[in-house]
Amino acid sequence: MNELSQKSAPAIWSDSELLECVSVVPEMPNTASFSFRAPSGALFAYDPGQFLTLEIPALDQPGGMVHRTYTISSSPSRPRSITITAKAQPDSIGTRWMLDNLKPGMTIRAIGPAGLFSNAGSRAQKYLFISAGSGITPMMSMTTCMWDEGGNLDVVFINCASRPSEIIFRQRLEQMASRTPGLDLKFVVEEPDSYRPWTGYQGYFNQLMLGLMAPDYLDREVYCCGPEPFMQAVREALTGLGFDMENYHQESFGAPVATEADAPDLDDVVPDSATTAELHFSLSDVTHKCAETDTVLGAAKAAGLNIPSGCTFGVCGTCKVKKTEGEVHMVHNGGISEDDIEAGYILACCSNPIGSVSVEI
Structure with a gap:
């Protein structure tokens, strides 16, 4: 690069400069996209999927302000502005202030960009983006960036919402x-x-939907963002289908991860084919040993017992039985209610015994 081009190259924004709000676009009730520019004309450089931390006035808080993190929903391929999309929850402080008060022309301090949740360094050719609610924001940034860069885009983009008007x-x-x-x-x-x-x-996202939406999910790099219960359900669906979790990445929209040290340990139960479990069928007084990866239904049949069943993948609910002791790993597809689960019932076709388990058969 010659001396003339070096002098004319635009600067890159750093968080020492305030951001100026240039637009507020309502997305749905209690949700808006806020776009900012650097008053100096500096451009924005970041990885798609990263987040900003905004310093927001809050007179009733210590120091008169709060800091809130928001995933960047715009793409670094469009560097003249930067956008965050925020949804106010019932107890929101920072986002509520933004929705009620932040207007074009106002300035705000931001820290960042930061975060590890990005496909910027990935060599994958095929992606599966799974999100819920405002967890869609990093997926929008990554998808827009790939769209702008051209090439052979191959993304299955799944988003879950309460109703269509909230997508x-x-x-x-x-x-x-x-x-x-x-x-x-x-x-x-x-x-x-x-x-x-x-x-x-x-309904609720489950294994059956995953197989229908992305039949080649085993070949895809998965990125997931949403509330922790949602992400846990996604992880259980993937592990239950034999997905290589080395190709799984997640980011909670409640707590974006800035460094590897901040990443939470995922202590999900994963049945192990090399670990033995013991099932006691209490009404028949039969005890049967099996692998953790065997289902209660399969173990019952191997023990010479019959549990009525239909679909065998957690939809119809025919194989519902009462568990009286122990723990199982159950990944169902809607065939059992939360009330039944609370009462101790399981679906035998999609429940793996962990340790010693007793069921009423």
Whole structure:
């Protein structure tokens, strides 16, 4: 680079400079995208999926302010501005202030960008993005960046929301998907909006949906973001299907991870084929040893007992039995209610015994 081009190269923004709000775009109730520029004209450099920490006024808090982290929803391929998308929860302080008070022309202090949740260094050719609610924001940043860079985009993009009207970025994603075969959108809602038919997936994300949405999931690099119970359900669905979890990455939108040391330990129960479990069928007074990877249904059949069953993958609920002692690892697909689980019932077809377990058979 010659001396003239060095002098004319734009500066890169650093968090020593305040950000100026340039637009506030409502996305849905209690959710908006806030875009900022650097007053100096500096450009923004970051990895898609990273986050900013904003310093937000809060007179009722110590020091008169709070710090809140927000994933960047814009793409570094569009460096003249930077955008965060925020959703206010009922107990929100910082986001509530932003929605009520932050207007174009106002300035705010930001720290960052930071964070490890990004596909910037990945060599994968095929991706599976799975998110819930505002966990969609890093997926939007990564998808937009790949879209802008061109090449052979191959992304299955799954987002789960309470209802269709609460799917953030839906129109923008559909516009992108309508112009390439490489972006495959799948939306899952808990319930439809009133008087507006919904013909897509409905319910809670599960193994069955995963197999239908991304049949080649074993070949994809998975990125997941959402509330911890949602991410745990995704992890259980993947491990239950034999996915290599070395290719799984996650980021909680409640607590973005800045360094490897901050990353939480995932203590999920994973049945081990080399570990022996013992099942006691109490009504028949039969005890049977098996591997943790065997199902209660399979172990019962091996012991000469019959548990009525239908689908064998946790949908129909035919194999529901009462567990009286011990623990099982159960990954079902909607065939049992939370009330039944609380009462001690399991689905034998998709429950793996851990240690010593007793069931009423």
